[in-house]
Amino acid sequence: MKNISSAVEKHRQLILDAERYIWANPETGYKEYKTSAYMAENFEKLGYKLTYAEGITGFYTVIDTGREGPEVLILGELDSIICPGHPDADPETGAVHSCGHNAQCAALLGIAAALKEPEMLDGLSGRIRLCAVPAEELLEIEYRSELKKQGKIKYFGGKGEFLYRGYFDGVDIAFMIHTGTKIWINRGSNGCIAKNIIYKGVAAHAGGSPQLGINALYAATCGINAVNAIRETFRDQDQIRFHPIITNGGSMVNAIPEKAVLESYTRGKTFDAMLADNKKINRALCGAALSLGANVEIIDIPGYSPLLNDLSMMQLAKEAAEIALPDSPISYSETSIGTGSTDMGDLSCVMPVIHPHCGGARGHGHGSDYEICDPEAACVDSAKWQLTMLELLLKDGAERARKIISEFKPLFATKEEFLAYQDAINDSGDRITYKEDGSAEVRL
Numbered sequence: 001m002k003n004i005s006s007a008v009e010k011h012r013q014l015i016l017d018a019e020r021y022i023w024a025n026p027e028t029g030y031k032e033y034k035t036s037a038y039m040a041e042n043f044e045k046l047g048y049k050l051t052y053a054e055g056i057t058g059f060y061t062v063i064d065t066g067r068e069g070p071e072v073l074i075l076g077e078l079d080s081i082i083c084p085g086h087p088d089a090d091p092e093t094g095a096v097h098s099c100g101h102n103a104q105c106a107a108l109l110g111i112a113a114a115l116k117e118p119e120m121l122d123g124l125s126g127r128i129r130l131c132a133v134p135a136e137e138l139l140e141i142e143y144r145s146e147l148k149k150q151g152k153i154k155y156f157g158g159k160g161e162f163l164y165r166g167y168f169d170g171v172d173i174a175f176m177i178h179t180g181t182k183i184w185i186n187r188g189s190n191g192c193i194a195k196n197i198i199y200k201g202v203a204a205h206a207g208g209s210p211q212l213g214i215n216a217l218y219a220a221t222c223g224i225n226a227v228n229a230i231r232e233t234f235r236d237q238d239q240i241r242f243h244p245i246i247t248n249g250g251s252m253v254n255a256i257p258e259k260a261v262l263e264s265y266t267r268g269k270t271f272d273a274m275l276a277d278n279k280k281i282n283r284a285l286c287g288a289a290l291s292l293g294a295n296v297e298i299i300d301i302p303g304y305s306p307l308l309n310d311l312s313m314m315q316l317a318k319e320a321a322e323i324a325l326p327d328s329p330i331s332y333s334e335t336s337i338g339t340g341s342t343d344m345g346d347l348s349c350v351m352p353v354i355h356p357h358c359g360g361a362r363g364h365g366h367g368s369d370y371e372i373c374d375p376e377a378a379c380v381d382s383a384k385w386q387l388t389m390l391e392l393l394l395k396d397g398a399e400r401a402r403k404i405i406s407e408f409k410p411l412f413a414t415k416e417e418f419l420a421y422q423d424a425i426n427d428s429g430d431r432i433t434y435k436e437d438g439s440a441e442v443r444l
Contacts (some may be wrong), residue, residue: 004324004387007120008380011113015106015379018042019372022102023088026080026095029135029158030147032057035078035105039132042109046116053134053167055152060131060167063115069126069398070172070405074386075344076108077101077136077158077176085368098370099137100179100361103378107177108132110383111390120387124394126401129171134158136343138303141196141263142247145299156194157304157343160422163350163415172405174347175313175389177382179372180357180365184331185317188355189338190239191306191345192265193278193425196299197244197285199223200430201292203258213256214294217249220260222288223296227281234280238273239339242266242281269337270306275425282444286431290440295432302422306337307345308411312404313354320388321356325381328359340365349418352408354389358382 008015018038025034036057040050048061057078062071079101084094112130114120135144135158144156155161162168199220204213227242234240244264250257266281268274282298289296311334321330344355360378363369372378393401412418433441 004114004391005384007114007117008110008383008387010117011110012380014042014113015110015383016375018109019103019106019375019379022105023097023372026090026097028082028093028095028140029079029137030056030144030153032078032134036132036134039078039105039109043112046113048112051167053162053165056161057134058132058158058162060129063121063128063130065121065124065126065128065394067125069394070401071127071129071170072390072393072401073129073131073168073171073174074108074111074390075131075133075159075174075176076104078105078132078134079137081137081366082139083366083368086370087368098363098366098368100365100372100378101136103179103360103372103375103382104176105132106379107382107386110379111386114383114387124391125398126394128390131162131167133162135161138192138194138265138341141194141301145196155422156301157346159343160346163346164419168347171351173313173352173393173401175317175354175386176344177386178355178357179361179378179382180359181361182331182357182359183321183325183328184357185314185354186309186333186336186338187314188307188309188348189345190241190267190269190341191271191274192267192303192341193274194301194303195264195266196301197223197262197264198297198299199260199289200295200297201256201258204256206254206256210256213258214292215256216260216294217257219289219292219294219296220246220249220262222291223262223285226284226288230280230284234277235273237269238277239269239337240267240273240277241339265303265341267339267341268306279444282431286442286444289432290442295430297428297430299428300425302425304341304343305345305349307342307355308348309354310348310352310404310408312407313352316389316392316400316404317354317356320392321385324384324388328381346418349411350415351410352404358385
């Protein structure tokens with residue numbers, strides 16, 4: 001093995017400075033203007049020619065070893081979450097990197113810098129695509145819906161959007177390392193359907209003539225309770241999750257709310273489970289509207305596919321961690337499926353991927369106590385681990401990468417087939433039609 005550790009350590013300060021800058025400048029998905037510009041500027045200083053995403057944030061660059069072989073994609077995510085209660089949250093937006101994506105970007109920059117060192121490409125075959133990708137956190141659904149309406153994006157997640165745009169055409173294998181509290185390699189995680197739920201009532205004076213109104217907020221709260229009442233019908237093995245927030249519950253206290261808006265996901269371990277139980281959830285949401293004579297518009301949007309890490313890539317990640325970080329304990333499971341979601345799942349439908357976690361953080365992910373407590377582990381060690389995976393894949397004529405690719409059985413034969421499946425999840429419109437005879441028709 002070449003001296004990967006020395007190549008990364010040479011750029012240690014660049015890596016650590018990037019982690020702090022991005023932590024101090026958090027931005028949510030498709031708004032990562034400062035973060036994307038900072039990353040791009042540093043990539044270009046290293047001598048990389050970048051391909052920028054048209055009209056949105058993010059970019060990629062391709063490194064050709066000069067020897068024929070497959071192409072490996074290495075990713076870093078640009079966006080933050082929103083957690084106004086975090087002490088380091090942006091006071092105006094509530095944005096904060098209590099997701100660890102700032103450390104991912106710093107590690108990606110370290111990988112880019114290390115690959116410019118002499119001899120780092122010696123003995124490797126194929127191509128390497130480094131990508132700073134936007135919008136992994138699936139939030140601000142109304143904002144992204146507006147971007148979609150304007151034709152600026154088609155998919156809410158950055159990886160799905162980049163896949164659709166052709167920015168990953170030619171890629172054979174993909175990996176990235178997420179920041180966490182320990183080295184953790186598991187089989188995958190839930191997928192999700194994104195939902196906007198708009199209850200529609202009738203406004204009236206809340207004190208003078210409430211009987212003339214239909215309270216959309218009451219319908220929404222009934223909808224939440226109705227879904228809570230059917231949770232025990234969800235099978236444990238399907239790992240279904242539904243966790244709504246109310247983003248609009250009325251405009252003034254002395255008017256019956258004519259509109260209430262919920263935002264949520266339906267998460268599940270498989271596509272079949274998500275789609276089946278999403279119908280149950282829609283039925284409960286519609287029933288709540290019917291009980292008050294309200295209507296409900298349910299907008300179902302393809303969120304993220306279930307992530308299924310390739311077993312051979314899992315073994316590769318474990319081996320690489322043992323080489324690069326021999327003193328670090330490794331948590332490894334070929335059966336464990338997490339209940340969160342990531343758009344890395346989209347890529348796992350069409351190519352072999354691995355999405356493990358490294359250490360360096362503490363606190364609760366997406367919580368107000370989350371922080372990078374050990375930037376060496378979160379950023380510097382992550383870069384070393386990823387470069388070791390890259391070398392294992394592409395050395396010896398890329399023998400190992402070729403074997404993984406040849407043995408991989410994708411869920412969808414092509415990206416076009418996958419995207420068509422995703423598009424079929426889209427559904428919208430009012431779900432109840434009230435008739436003059438007092439009956440109603442419901443579309444789930």
